[in-house]
Amino acid sequence: MTSPVAQPASPRKQPRQARARATVDAILQASTRILQKHGLEKFNTNHIAEVAGVSVGTLYQYFPSKDAILIELIRQKRSQLRDALAEAAAQSVELTLEQALDNLLRVTIAHQLRWPMVGRTLDYAESFLPLADESLAFKRDLADIISTLLAKFAVPDAEMVARDLIFALNGLIEGILATQTADADQIFARAQILAHGYIRAAREN
Amino acid sequence: MTSPVAQPASPRKQPRQARARATVDAILQASTRILQKHGLEKFNTNHIAEVAGVSVGTLYQYFPSKDAILIELIRQKRSQLRDALAEAAAQSVELTLEQALDNLLRVTIAHQLRWPMVGRTLDYAESFLPLADESLAFKRDLADIISTLLAKFAVPDAEMVARDLIFALNGLIEGILATQTADADQIFARAQILAHGYIRAAREN
Amino acid sequence: MTSPVAQPASPRKQPRQARARATVDAILQASTRILQKHGLEKFNTNHIAEVAGVSVGTLYQYFPSKDAILIELIRQKRSQLRDALAEAAAQSVELTLEQALDNLLRVTIAHQLRWPMVGRTLDYAESFLPLADESLAFKRDLADIISTLLAKFAVPDAEMVARDLIFALNGLIEGILATQTADADQIFARAQILAHGYIRAAREN
Amino acid sequence: MTSPVAQPASPRKQPRQARARATVDAILQASTRILQKHGLEKFNTNHIAEVAGVSVGTLYQYFPSKDAILIELIRQKRSQLRDALAEAAAQSVELTLEQALDNLLRVTIAHQLRWPMVGRTLDYAESFLPLADESLAFKRDLADIISTLLAKFAVPDAEMVARDLIFALNGLIEGILATQTADADQIFARAQILAHGYIRAAREN
DNA sequence: GATGAATGAGGGTTCATTCAT
DNA sequence: GATGAATGAACCCTCATTCAT
Numbered sequence: 001m002t003s004p005v006a007q008p009a010s011p012r013k014q015p016r017q018a019r020a021r022a023t024v025d026a027i028l029q030a031s032t033r034i035l036q037k038h039g040l041e042k043f044n045t046n047h048i049a050e051v052a053g054v055s056v057g058t059l060y061q062y063f064p065s066k067d068a069i070l071i072e073l074i075r076q077k078r079s080q081l082r083d084a085l086a087e088a089a090a091q092s093v094e095l096t097l098e099q100a101l102d103n104l105l106r107v108t109i110a111h112q113l114r115w116p117m118v119g120r121t122l123d124y125a126e127s128f129l130p131l132a133d134e135s136l137a138f139k140r141d142l143a144d145i146i147s148t149l150l151a152k153f154a155v156p157d158a159e160m161v162a163r164d165l166i167f168a169l170n171g172l173i174e175g176i177l178a179t180q181t182a183d184a185d186q187i188f189a190r191a192q193i194l195a196h197g198y199i200r201a202a203r204e205n
Numbered sequence: 206m207t208s209p210v211a212q213p214a215s216p217r218k219q220p221r222q223a224r225a226r227a228t229v230d231a232i233l234q235a236s237t238r239i240l241q242k243h244g245l246e247k248f249n250t251n252h253i254a255e256v257a258g259v260s261v262g263t264l265y266q267y268f269p270s271k272d273a274i275l276i277e278l279i280r281q282k283r284s285q286l287r288d289a290l291a292e293a294a295a296q297s298v299e300l301t302l303e304q305a306l307d308n309l310l311r312v313t314i315a316h317q318l319r320w321p322m323v324g325r326t327l328d329y330a331e332s333f334l335p336l337a338d339e340s341l342a343f344k345r346d347l348a349d350i351i352s353t354l355l356a357k358f359a360v361p362d363a364e365m366v367a368r369d370l371i372f373a374l375n376g377l378i379e380g381i382l383a384t385q386t387a388d389a390d391q392i393f394a395r396a397q398i399l400a401h402g403y404i405r406a407a408r409e410n
Numbered sequence: 411m412t413s414p415v416a417q418p419a420s421p422r423k424q425p426r427q428a429r430a431r432a433t434v435d436a437i438l439q440a441s442t443r444i445l446q447k448h449g450l451e452k453f454n455t456n457h458i459a460e461v462a463g464v465s466v467g468t469l470y471q472y473f474p475s476k477d478a479i480l481i482e483l484i485r486q487k488r489s490q491l492r493d494a495l496a497e498a499a500a501q502s503v504e505l506t507l508e509q510a511l512d513n514l515l516r517v518t519i520a521h522q523l524r525w526p527m528v529g530r531t532l533d534y535a536e537s538f539l540p541l542a543d544e545s546l547a548f549k550r551d552l553a554d555i556i557s558t559l560l561a562k563f564a565v566p567d568a569e570m571v572a573r574d575l576i577f578a579l580n581g582l583i584e585g586i587l588a589t590q591t592a593d594a595d596q597i598f599a600r601a602q603i604l605a606h607g608y609i610r611a612a613r614e615n
Numbered sequence: 616m617t618s619p620v621a622q623p624a625s626p627r628k629q630p631r632q633a634r635a636r637a638t639v640d641a642i643l644q645a646s647t648r649i650l651q652k653h654g655l656e657k658f659n660t661n662h663i664a665e666v667a668g669v670s671v672g673t674l675y676q677y678f679p680s681k682d683a684i685l686i687e688l689i690r691q692k693r694s695q696l697r698d699a700l701a702e703a704a705a706q707s708v709e710l711t712l713e714q715a716l717d718n719l720l721r722v723t724i725a726h727q728l729r730w731p732m733v734g735r736t737l738d739y740a741e742s743f744l745p746l747a748d749e750s751l752a753f754k755r756d757l758a759d760i761i762s763t764l765l766a767k768f769a770v771p772d773a774e775m776v777a778r779d780l781i782f783a784l785n786g787l788i789e790g791i792l793a794t795q796t797a798d799a800d801q802i803f804a805r806a807q808i809l810a811h812g813y814i815r816a817a818r819e820n
Numbered sequence: 821g822a823t824g825a826a827t828g829a830g831g832g833t834t835c836a837t838t839c840a841t
Numbered sequence: 842g843a844t845g846a847a848t849g850a851a852c853c854c855t856c857a858t859t860c861a862t
Binding site: 039040041117120121123124127128135136139160163164166167168169170171172174175176178179190193194196197198199200201202205 | 244245246322325326329332333340341344365368369371372373374375376377379380381383384395398399401402403404405406407410
Binding site: 261262 | 851852853854855856861862
């Protein structure tokens, strides 16, 4: 259920697969750029192939369908976020809850700022792709990272609080990005109030 | 819920006769049902007309394009939410901030629960429809309703806090609906913690 | 084969037909205006009815089909040209051939200048309307008027010369109108050279 | 007839492979046949593709729209006529004006006889296609070829005379073809009288 | 007679996918 | 492996015509 193609395990490239890897990357990068600039409307295989500098035929040698590209993009973005959060959590073991949360916040905001439109579009794409199980697993993974942290500080209902915090922050960040131009620091300041306030309330609940 | 029907997108024809009004309603209801069940994928004019029990030609007598139907749906849902929130706010003048917020929360949750998938889909549709100005105005309207309430209780930065609260709650509710089956009361309980916690933090900020 | 509705024989209007006459005129005038401004592309029954200020249903009470409107327009324009030429010929019995031709030329140019685009469009419409016999008869009528004149001055092959003169002048006038802005006098001057030159050559042939 | 194929409208794709070139030719030939037999009424992309023996999709790989096919046909026919006239003019340098004109006449008549109905239809199509500038340039080109010849023989107003001669001959030839069945020789005989007569008159003017 | 709502076949265009070269 | 020409189902939209009121 986790992405099969994701991070190359060993940096030692098998020579005969280097080209293939480059082609796949070109396709995925082209896809990202198209989604970012034009959304799903211009996201079609001919266009992707053209932007990626390969032929449609080649594209179909690496991806069995258009949806498979979306799925792979989703998996990549998820992997990136999951890994970044896990690393931030690992590096926060010595900190207070608030400090640890701030680190996670920064990571999340940085992730969303990278390709804001892609995030929104992939969120929607989830609704028609056959990813139900994988999506649940991903959300569980994220919730685990955060609930582990919360539990350490004796926040009750850590699992549910973690999920709700993720949902709320996601809504806040996407909302700000969709309506206003704000830099990472401004978003962070606003998200911090939300996160701290919510956690405090959850603690007392 | 008390809202009168909003002004149509850029209607081909104002429905003057009762029959015409019924036709427009049938088209909008069919559209809602299709979005709810199958999302944008099956949202095509032939299908809409078929489900509505009219011909495509008739559909195009009342809506200049497929997008115009989406726009009208968005306008209707927005009107409904705006009016319901305004009314709830009006009926909460005697209450404490927390009680007033709870009323608004209940209205919002009820609204989202009505057609959860439609809400998600229309949110995405906004990104490719020419609604920028209207969307800003709508968000301002909602923020106004809430910031007026917040200001009455001396919450600082009422305008921004109102917007962020809306974003966060929206994310929370959509998140819960997308992943889990939860009834209105359960969602309310979780949203309440978020709202109260955030407002308290905002007050002390 | 000649138009059934054409010129009202007696100016005494039958009261119960006055309204009908007005409706038919409105439709034909609207049709002319649309053809002049937008060609066959916007020439559709709904649009015609709208411009004429009547309902489509009413339009279909007076014309059995869209093509019937085109046919009636063609008949009207033809009647006008035929009558105007016949009258000009009748008034030219005392004149020289050149003077008589000039009168016919002026009539023809004035006719084309009235609705230049309509003329071009109806010429094309002839090619798909079932008017073969009528068109032949019309061309014969015009040729008769002119060949009678030519025969009076002993031009050989009067019939064929008449037809060819009409074709050539038609081409010249339409050509000038399509490419350049020229007033009636300028067109007349150029057409005169053509007509006189051609007739002199035909005489000597 | 010696003309190389003109540059395509605004081609989706330059046909690089032999197969592609054959496809484009098939589409253009099918288009010509349909226009010749049924006019613009049956000129629809599905029908064209069917007659050409390809799929609609293929048609749209080479032509961005239906109108683009008409435009390409117009360009081809114009190129053919322009080149044929230029060649005929070049081969007539030693001849008298009348002899040279006769050569041009023969070329023009042969051109019109090839696809008479196509000529008429494309003439009409010009009125709704975005070709204004190109059409002017084409008419100027033809006028240049002929006015150069006229000027050599000291015909006054050579430019205008050339244009008017073209218009008149075009009208004559199209008129004859539309009404009567006549072979090239008969048309030539009649056009000759017109051309010689007009030029003589223009000279004396 | 007049109205205008409704019909639905027809036609333009796109794009995911296949396959011969 | 790569290419890109070809396919055709699917979808948007129009407009001549009908018919209930």
